[in-house]
Amino acid sequence: MPEIDFWFSIGSTYSFLTIKRLDDWSAEHDATVNWRPFNVRTVMSEQQNIPFAGKPIKSAYMWRDIERRAAKYHIHANLPAPYPISDLALANQVALLGMTEGWGKTYTQSLYGLWFEDGIEAGSETAITEALHRCQQDPRLALARARSPDIVQSLENETNTAIQLGVFGAPSFVVRGEVFWGDDRLDDALSWVRVGHVV
């Protein structure tokens, strides 16, 4: 069965499309996808990669492009969502904790729903708390664990692993050492793992 590493970061706008469609897509294509949260802001800051700040025309296009593609995938969204989010670290620490405990995917999907449907900033404790409720987690306990030095370090380690793989933005898909950047490259990644080239 094809196996794809899905590197995402809560805070990334285009990751919304992937996060919302990935379960159906994986089932349809019989693909195994490993959800791997990292801190894309660390990576982008280090690489002076600032795609939207101070670029109103490109930002407006980004929202329109996401809107058109959400409609294509039959995904509901109220756009633009609050952006950029104030802090990426905590939301992604919680996601990483959740991935190790089995509720990380539901949490991430819920958080993106709160952000892109209800307009609640994904980095806020309000949104994180509600998303934790939605996957039957006690927010107080989960947040305490997510803030522990272990999880903080784990997210940094994952972020470093992503950098070493050549990841520079989110979402990215990595298969057999090959990086595919952007929700619109998901099918390319599958093609690569199956036949070793893009079809």
Next chain:
Amino acid sequence: MPEIDFWFSIGSTYSFLTIKRLDDWSAEHDATVNWRPFNVRTVMSEQQNIPFAGKPIKSAYMWRDIERRAAKYHIHANLPAPYPISDLALANQVALLGMTEGWGKTYTQSLYGLWFEDGIEAGSETAITEALHRCQQDPRLALARARSPDIVQSLENETNTAIQLGVFGAPSFVVRGEVFWGDDRLDDALSWVRVGHVV
């Protein structure tokens, strides 16, 4: 018949994919495409949009992504090509002149061949001269016309038109006032002109 405005700029790397595959694609989809050169560097400088300079990881990815997609489209290329090119204006002035005289498409395709297959920088007079030879134009006469105030002004006008339409990068496709950015959005643009949404 669907009609698409194809805004491109000699100097844009991803435009290579579109320029090389567009004739076959247009025939296959029975689509009419208007080739419209503009100066993307003017637009991007004004909008502080600097996607690759000083970003080695993202630049390396860009070449790899183009390589994979060129293979997908069965387009030959020797990558990386010299980049960035020193000057965009003259090459695009010649393209604009050629569009009005009927040889602009052949010139553009030839020039991208010289750039991406033979490694000759597309903005150089060497490359422009050879591309003009390949479409049976006298380089001395064509370059003189391309440098005339009329053509210089025309390229600036086209660039301003592109900006007014919301174009911020190349290649872009504009249909019914809707902008689609990137070679990978060509099918979206066709879908938009045909059915008014992305399928």
